[in-house]
Amino acid sequence: MTRAKQPTSRDVAALAGVSVATVSYVMNGRTDRRIPAETRDRVLEAARQLAYAPNRSARSLRRRRTEQVCLVVGSIGVPAYDQLAADVHVRADEAGYGVITVVVDSPDRAEKTVGLLHQRIADGVIIAPDVPYLTENSLGGLARSGLPMVVMSNTAVPDGFDVVRAPETAACAEALDHLVGSGRRRIAYMGHEHEFSDSPLSSERLAAYLAALERHGMSRDDDIIVSGADDRVAAYHAATALLNAPDRPDAIFAASGRGAISAIWAARDASLTVPDDVAILGCGNLPESLITQPTLSTVGPPAADDFTEVARLLFDRIAAGVPSKGHEVTEPWIYNRRAST
Amino acid sequence: MTRAKQPTSRDVAALAGVSVATVSYVMNGRTDRRIPAETRDRVLEAARQLAYAPNRSARSLRRRRTEQVCLVVGSIGVPAYDQLAADVHVRADEAGYGVITVVVDSPDRAEKTVGLLHQRIADGVIIAPDVPYLTENSLGGLARSGLPMVVMSNTAVPDGFDVVRAPETAACAEALDHLVGSGRRRIAYMGHEHEFSDSPLSSERLAAYLAALERHGMSRDDDIIVSGADDRVAAYHAATALLNAPDRPDAIFAASGRGAISAIWAARDASLTVPDDVAILGCGNLPESLITQPTLSTVGPPAADDFTEVARLLFDRIAAGVPSKGHEVTEPWIYNRRAST
DNA sequence: GCTCAACGGTTAAACGTATAAGCATGACCC
DNA sequence: GGGTCATGCTTATACGTTTAACCGTTGAGC
Numbered sequence A, B: 001m002t003r004a005k006q007p008t009s010r011d012v013a014a015l016a017g018v019s020v021a022t023v024s025y026v027m028n029g030r031t032d033r034r035i036p037a038e039t040r041d042r043v044l045e046a047a048r049q050l051a052y053a054p055n056r057s058a059r060s061l062r063r064r065r066t067e068q069v070c071l072v073v074g075s076i077g078v079p080a081y082d083q084l085a086a087d088v089h090v091r092a093d094e095a096g097y098g099v100i101t102v103v104v105d106s107p108d109r110a111e112k113t114v115g116l117l118h119q120r121i122a123d124g125v126i127i128a129p130d131v132p133y134l135t136e137n138s139l140g141g142l143a144r145s146g147l148p149m150v151v152m153s154n155t156a157v158p159d160g161f162d163v164v165r166a167p168e169t170a171a172c173a174e175a176l177d178h179l180v181g182s183g184r185r186r187i188a189y190m191g192h193e194h195e196f197s198d199s200p201l202s203s204e205r206l207a208a209y210l211a212a213l214e215r216h217g218m219s220r221d222d223d224i225i226v227s228g229a230d231d232r233v234a235a236y237h238a239a240t241a242l243l244n245a246p247d248r249p250d251a252i253f254a255a256s257g258r259g260a261i262s263a264i265w266a267a268r269d270a271s272l273t274v275p276d277d278v279a280i281l282g283c284g285n286l287p288e289s290l291i292t293q294p295t296l297s298t299v300g301p302p303a304a305d306d307f308t309e310v311a312r313l314l315f316d317r318i319a320a321g322v323p324s325k326g327h328e329v330t331e332p333w334i335y336n337r338r339a340s341t
Numbered sequence C: 001g002c003t004c005a006a007c008g009g010t011t012a013a014a015c016g017t018a019t020a021a022g023c024a025t026g027a028c029c030c
Numbered sequence D: 001g002g003g004t005c006a007t008g009c010t011t012a013t014a015c016g017t018t019t020a021a022c023c024g025t026t027g028a029g030c
Helices: A009-016 A020-027 A037-049 A056-063 A077-096 A107-118 A136-144 A166-180 A205-215 A232-244 A259-269 A304-320 B011-014 B020-027 B037-050 B056-063 B080-093 B107-118 B136-145 B168-181 B207-214 B232-244 B257-270 B302-322
Strands: A068-074 A100-105 A122-126 A149-153 A162-164 A187-190 A252-256 A279-283 A296-299 B068-073 B098-103 B124-127 B149-152 B162-164 B187-190 B251-254 B279-283 B298-300
Touching: A009 A020, A009 A037, A009 A056, A020 A037, A056 B056, A068 A107, A068 A304, A077 A100, A077 A304, A077 B098, A100 A107, A107 A136, A122 A304, A136 A149, A149 A304, A162 A304, A166 A187, A166 A205, A166 A252, A166 A279, A187 A205, A187 A232, A232 A252, A232 A259, A252 A259, A252 A296, A304 B257, B011 B020, B011 B037, B020 B037, B056 B251, B068 B080, B068 B107, B068 B302, B080 B302, B098 B107, B107 B124, B107 B136, B124 B302, B136 B149, B136 B168, B149 B302, B162 B302, B168 B187, B168 B207, B168 B251, B168 B279, B187 B232, B232 B251, B232 B257, B251 B257
Parallel strands: A068 A100, A068 A122, A122 A149, A149 A162, A187 A252, A252 A279, A279 A296, B068 B098, B068 B124, B124 B149, B149 B162, B187 B251, B251 B279, B279 B298
Antiparallel strands: A100 B098
């Protein structure tokens, strides 16, 4: 039993007694061509009867446009990426575009993704912040091929595509200064795994942390700089270890998304009070920060609305047919900081 | 400045001094055609020089296969869907398929999605559990068109596609019985918004809850049956309201994914002890259940591995060219229940 | 009666790839 | 030296749309 053949525009044309061109004009509802209601109805009725829908591949080939965008993220299920994904989906849907999501979490996935994009699988690309393993080289090649791209990054990126920046360094610095100013003397850092690799799009939070230490004359202690806090469970264990160490820190800067929440769980389970015993500083607009007592403050990155701004930027580029060679720098991210300690 | 023209196989052929057919054979590495290494290298070198990549639309049109699958979910950012999405992405990547995700959260999005699938935008479809607004009618039409589909559902679905079931009713019943058995007398229900609509794919958890009440001779009290707990903040407020009411429940069955976590926050902020003052029963394999003290127990749905099983089922169908008319029922979901109270 | 434009279509040529079928070329055998 | 047969290509067609260009009618205007 082989797959049933889909009806084509030719079938519809035959049934309605017109040519395929007419079918196309009717299906696309083109107002510049004048088609009498009688013919139009006949075509539509035939299409309905056959359950005809224009083949997407053929249309894309002819129109040289897939009406899909590609969203490149580092993983699924972490709030920062999820929020971005949700917003992109909304905007894309409004613009009549589909979203094909690809997860880049290894070097060869990165390479494969670049290959796919070269195949013109999408009309535009949004690259989430902190996606690891994407090399300047491969991204540059895509940019040169004229593919509209928006990359969200805080660090240096090659020329040739739009960049959306969140000047997090300043916000992190301010928040860390506040911690020190309120008497914290031993601040731990919980970061992402890939921050410790050499990804060109890696986070700048670690740098901000180290700079803050130096600024306040505090010495760097690698015992309280931990990685691998990407998922909740790992972060919980990392925080527990930090809080049970003999020389317990009096503050934790959780640079990983969910890390701050896990740290709060860990503190509770270690019978410590937040923020009296230990202050927790998180990153990202964690929904939890809205429901916990004022014990959790977060810094950067974007509020929800701004993500849709990113998507809008891309769709504008696509619509204009501009290959986004502007290297335009917008700064729509806002700081989500609340009173620390 | 219009978009640069992508190189085609014709360009490569010209540069390498061969025909387009040869280019195609080389690019696809077809072993059934014998191509001497010398020619092959010349073609590959030409392709490299031009940064050629075969156009996906043209290939799809010719091969009658998009090498994409469509994942239909109800929303983004809730653990159940995220876990599914992550697993599907892994499996799809292994199989060389792309994933186009579509979020169905309104009737017209549902309709639009069905339309897209008719356009053969994907070679197969996975429909997540509890996606609302998808009518039997439209799904049936797709099934009849021969599109491989796997729908995860606990309730009745029309004939014509594969169904993956999680007999949650039994698990819910068992967990609720346990709550009653340990002395709970007033059990609240926090559910999804769309459970209270008439979606054919809606959850059966509410039914299980109501049945349990009846079974134990407890009367239904709509004051402690609340909806709108889909997101964390709403769930927190709903739980807070429940816990501050004069006639406070001694247990909460949180049928919505994250609801249980929010309920724990709410209990803590209301100075209540879990599970002494109030027991919390959650749904889904919440990562948090691994890091909290044994105060949170969850019931159903699938463990991570089983989601990949669902994806594998779909890819098998696609590979076999079988339009999944088996109405095959597998039951790979397992119960993730831990000691209650 | 002639021109001209509007009307309501149709014809045909792409879009870029895949692949069945064909066709030289030379080796090899009798 | 004519037939057979692999070898290594090329030619040509199809995939299903879209869309520019074209083409008979018809009716109005002069």
